[in-house]
Amino acid sequence: MPTYEFLCNKCGKEFFRIMSMKERETAKVKCEHCGAEDVTPLLSTVITKTSRKS
Ligand SMILES: [Zn+2]
Structure with missing residues (x-):
């Protein structure tokens, strides 16, 4: 199964979920x-250059 990367909007940390x-x-x-459930999915296809919004 693919691995997805998420960015937590609450603590600002990234994590992976398979x-x-x-x-x-x-x-x-x-x-x-x-x-927190307030997470933003980051597309693994564009993982090389992730622009963060702060
Ligand atoms: Zn968090």
């Missing part, structure tokens, strides 16, 4: 660090 595409669409992703 999940199916269906899971990604339906499942609630929680931040590994603080448990």
Whole structure:
């Protein structure tokens, strides 16, 4: 299964989750660090240059 990268909007940390595409669409992703559900999925296809919005 593909690995997806997420950015937590609460603590500002990035983390990875391995999940199916269906899971990604339906499942609630929680931040590994603080448990917040306010996370932004980062596209792995453009992982090389990620522009952060602060
Ligand atoms: Zn967090």
